Amino acid sequence: MSPLSSAGVAFFSRIGPFRLRAALFSVLTALVLSILPASYWFSRADQVNRDTSHQIEHTAEAIAAHMKQRLQTIELMLRGVKGFVEGSDAINASEFHDYVASLRIESSAPDVLSVAFVPYVTADHLGRFSSRVEQEISTELFKLRPSGQRDAYAPVLFIEPPTAGNTRLRGRDILTIPATREAALRARDRAGGSLSGRISLAEYGVGEDDSDSAFVMYQPIYKSDAVGDTGVPSHRSFVGWAAARFRLKDVLESHGPGLHPGLRLQVFDGEREAESGFLFGMLDDRSEPFHSVGANPHEARGAFDYGGRRWTYTVTPTASYQSGHTDRVHHWLASLGILLSLAAGFIVWLLMTSRDRAQQLAVGMNAELRAISSDLEGTLNAVPDLLFEFNAEGRFLALRTATDRFLAFPKHEVVGKSVFEVLPVEAAEVCMKAIEAAHRDGTSSGQLVEVRVRGERRWYELSVARKSIEVGAPSRFVMLARDITARRAAEEKVRELAFLIT
Numbered sequence: 001m002s003p004l005s006s007a008g009v010a011f012f013s014r015i016g017p018f019r020l021r022a023a024l025f026s027v028l029t030a031l032v033l034s035i036l037p038a039s040y041w042f043s044r045a046d047q048v049n050r051d052t053s054h055q056i057e058h059t060a061e062a063i064a065a066h067m068k069q070r071l072q073t074i075e076l077m078l079r080g081v082k083g084f085v086e087g088s089d090a091i092n093a094s095e096f097h098d099y100v101a102s103l104r105i106e107s108s109a110p111d112v113l114s115v116a117f118v119p120y121v122t123a124d125h126l127g128r129f130s131s132r133v134e135q136e137i138s139t140e141l142f143k144l145r146p147s148g149q150r151d152a153y154a155p156v157l158f159i160e161p162p163t164a165g166n167t168r169l170r171g172r173d174i175l176t177i178p179a180t181r182e183a184a185l186r187a188r189d190r191a192g193g194s195l196s197g198r199i200s201l202a203e204y205g206v207g208e209d210d211s212d213s214a215f216v217m218y219q220p221i222y223k224s225d226a227v228g229d230t231g232v233p234s235h236r237s238f239v240g241w242a243a244a245r246f247r248l249k250d251v252l253e254s255h256g257p258g259l260h261p262g263l264r265l266q267v268f269d270g271e272r273e274a275e276s277g278f279l280f281g282m283l284d285d286r287s288e289p290f291h292s293v294g295a296n297p298h299e300a301r302g303a304f305d306y307g308g309r310r311w312t313y314t315v316t317p318t319a320s321y322q323s324g325h326t327d328r329v330h331h332w333l334a335s336l337g338i339l340l341s342l343a344a345g346f347i348v349w350l351l352m353t354s355r356d357r358a359q360q361l362a363v364g365m366n367a368e369l370r371a372i373s374s375d376l377e378g379t380l381n382a383v384p385d386l387l388f389e390f391n392a393e394g395r396f397l398a399l400r401t402a403t404d405r406f407l408a409f410p411k412h413e414v415v416g417k418s419v420f421e422v423l424p425v426e427a428a429e430v431c432m433k434a435i436e437a438a439h440r441d442g443t444s445s446g447q448l449v450e451v452r453v454r455g456e457r458r459w460y461e462l463s464v465a466r467k468s469i470e471v472g473a474p475s476r477f478v479m480l481a482r483d484i485t486a487r488r489a490a491e492e493k494v495r496e497l498a499f500l501i502t
């Protein structure tokens with residue numbers, strides 16, 4: 001047999017089959033009871049994850065709905081500008097200013113930076129357009145930029161409100177900027193609103209804060225009397241665009257506290273969440289650059305189409321958000337339940353092994369008691385004196401001696417009798433005096449008695465002590481009778497020799 005097998009046999013033989021069954025049953029009890037808190041923990045953890053994901057998805061949907069609502073508001077405002085221009089034979093800067101002022105964009109569309117009319121001018125009409133502009137607008141306020149020969153021009157003619165940055169945009173040809181050119185021509189070709197891609201404010205020539213990109217929405221404007229047979233305006237009737245410039249940052253900030261602290265919003269142009277298509281990011285009410293986010297089970301993602309573009313948005317929780325919005329109570333409750341299950345298993349083990357442990361304790365105590373008794377027996381057997389136990393009336397309760405040759409009567413004839421029934425009267429009286437003195441003082445010693453044992457006269461010195469007993473129990477006394485016959489005989493010889501000498 002291998003050492004490992006021998007060790008296993010020794011272990012099981014030591015713990016016993018009953019304790020092994022108790023251990024297995026207690027473990028099974030703990031496991032069965034742990035199923036409930038474990039199931040609760042898994043269920044609650046899954047529910048917490050679902051709640052967190054639902055909350056983030058709800059936030060993302062609310063932000064997307066807000067962005068679309070703001071874009072619709074801007075489009076509605078541009079449709080009003082489009083109708084104003086199409087319904088007028090000709091407009092000047094003052095009329096455009098008055099109309100835009102009536103829109104109260106500072107309250108109805110606070111996220112709009114500017115509203116402009118951008119005419120479309122072909123190369124063969126550029127001279128006539130320039131003459132009209134010189135008559136109506138000072139050349140100091142309007143200068144076509146950039147200069148050079150092109151097939152068509154689209155300079156910003158009227159722009160409101162007249163801020164310093166907006167004023168600098170007068171004369172800027174939007175067809176020379178790739179993003180605005182693509183959006184403007186798309187609006188013309190599809191005869192509907194369009195949205196540009198991201199445009200840096202420096203590229204646009206505004207000279208404002210360039211930390212956030214801007215976007216431009218266009219509505220095409222046509223001559224009202226130039227509609228083809230199909231009902232769709234032709235390119236020849238096209239006169240320009242109504243344009244609105246805005247920043248995505250302002251659109252989102254107008255949403256108020258819609259983005260909870262710790263949630264990172266990122267908006268992309270197109271369907272790919274790549275840095276090349278990154279439009280805008282926000283975290284804790286601050287603009288954020290592109291941040292590459294790994295796989296996150298709570299990330300909310302969506303997309304919507306507007307103005308011929310698709311914007312993809314993601315809302316991702318940061319570690320601070322997850323730590324602050326994750327319910328951890330179920331962790332403590334499940335841990336407490338598992339601890340209670342383990343405690344229940346331990347209690348089952350204690351109950352099942354209590355009888356076995358009590359038996360082992362009793363066996364151990366009996367062995368210890370036998371050892372003490374054996375030791376006491378050896379000690380008493382080594383004492384050569386006679387040992388008696390009396391009650392207060394002088395009746396023998398027990399006696400012990402290493403040999404019976406010093407007893408006047410056999411043991412069985414002595415126990416239960418009075419000293420007056422066993423000893424001579426004088427010796428019995430001495431014994432009673434010694435017992436009375438011990439009863440009174442606790443101990444008594446030095447009394448001598450003379451007894452004839454097997455026809456031989458012998459002397460004994462008595463030492464008596466009161467035993468410690470329970471309160472209310474009859475008094476008991478232990479008497480030690482030491483044989484001093486030899487010493488007594490020596491004392492008598494000494495006295496005889498002293499008498500002869502004197």
